[in-house]
Amino acid sequence: MPRATPTPSLPLSRRAFVALAGLAAGAGLQSVPARAQVAAAQRIVAAGGVVTEILYALGLADQVVGVDTTSLYPAAALKDKPNVGYVRALSAEGVLSLKPTLVIAIDGAGPPDTMKLIEEAGIRVERLPDDLTAPGIVTRIRTVGRLAGAADKADALAREVDVKFQALAAERDRRAARKRVLFILSLQNGRVVVGGRHSSADAIITLAGAVNAAADVEGYKPLTDEGVIAAAPDAVLVMQRGDHALSASDVFGLPAFAATPAARDKALIGMDGLYLLGFGPRTPDAAHDLMAAVYGLGEGQAGRRP
Known part of the structure; x- marks a missing residue:
């Protein structure tokens, strides 16, 4: 059966899409009071490209002491930070040698024996939920920010991303x-x-x-x-x-x-x-x-x- 031709609509251009998100999100990250961000600095190993991306987007690169091989964005992450291996084949020795206080990992990071060794060494390990929906992604951002002591910055970024998702949903509905x-x-x-x-x-x-x-x-x-x-x-x-x-x-x-x-x-x-x-x-x-x-x-x- 032939499929119907899409009904013509006014497409939301990339420039308008970004501009709308920026306006609706308000002042964004710059509006967060400096005093609200005061927290003990963590030494974080990021196990998963999305973890690294969120940390850098929050301006927390200085707290990142190691990344995995999927941390391709931003490019500076793999260039400037020690590499602890592929996210599903992490090196326990490599992670522990960096003396982290926190490992933030995507669901499925491992192997399990490595994660167990890291936890047994007294390192806090936190895993992000594997929810790939728009609300799930917004929650990921807030979770990483909270774990890293930057909840207010993460909330501002999450609002910006959520507004973009709303604009995307409106485009889908047309x-x-x-x-x-x-x-x-x-x-x-x-x-x-x-x-x-x-x-x-x-x-x-x-x-x-x-x-x-x-x-x-x-x-x-x-x-x-x-x-x-x-x-x-x-x-x-x-x-x-x-x-x-x-x-x-x-x-x-x-x-x-x-x-x-x-x-x-x-x-x-x-x-x-x-x-x-x-x-x-x-x-x-x-x-x-x-x-x-x-x-x-x-x-x-x-x-x-x-």
């Missing part, structure tokens, strides 16, 4: 028809590994006002040729950099994609992995950029990072 987007993580033996329901890819596609074309799959799984054909994506989403980078020829050269709307329109969207799937302060901007790319709002190339 769409009468939703396009189908297929996120491809990698290729394995000629098959695509896709992001199904309850995956981070599913969360960002939903925030961007599109439909996950792989919603029949749970998590990240290989998709059969028949599954690709049935998914009938209008666009394919991939990560721009790193080991999982895929080109249009990689994807649309596969026979299963030949008859899809995405292949017909050469609709391949590439975005930076952490920007797309980090679920931190930049997420409303990432979702807006993805929406612009999917629906052709004339915003320029997707994946542009602030």
Whole structure:
């Protein structure tokens, strides 16, 4: 059955999107009284790119004594701070050698034995809830700020991010028809590994006002040729950099994609992995950029990072 053509709407440009958020959020971080931020300085190891991103956004880089390899934004983090390994394969010795007072980790950081050793050494370990919704991301920001002794700064940043999410929701609500987007993580033996329901890819596609074309799959799984054909994506989403980078020829050269709307329109969207799937302060901007790319709002190339 042919899908309905989206009802024309007045798109919210990236500039207007950011300006609206700034006005509605008030004075933002600069309005927080200095006396409200007085707290004992922590020595923090950030285990997860989003943790690092939030800490830096709050102006707490001086409290960060170590980061993991997924801490790619801002670039100064991995350049200036000791590296304690991949977030799911952390080095207990590396963490303990930094003499942290606090480890803030994403859900799934590990391995479990390493986290246990760190806690047994008397180091406080706090894990962020794995809630990738707009309210969940706002809560993440407030949680990190509270743990780091910067609750007021975090509350101001959380309000700014929440206003951006509200603007994004208004833009979603103006769409009468939703396009189908297929996120491809990698290729394995000629098959695509896709992001199904309850995956981070599913969360960002939903925030961007599109439909996950792989919603029949749970998590990240290989998709059969028949599954690709049935998914009938209008666009394919991939990560721009790193080991999982895929080109249009990689994807649309596969026979299963030949008859899809995405292949017909050469609709391949590439975005930076952490920007797309980090679920931190930049997420409303990432979702807006993805929406612009999917629906052709004339915003320029997707994946542009602030």
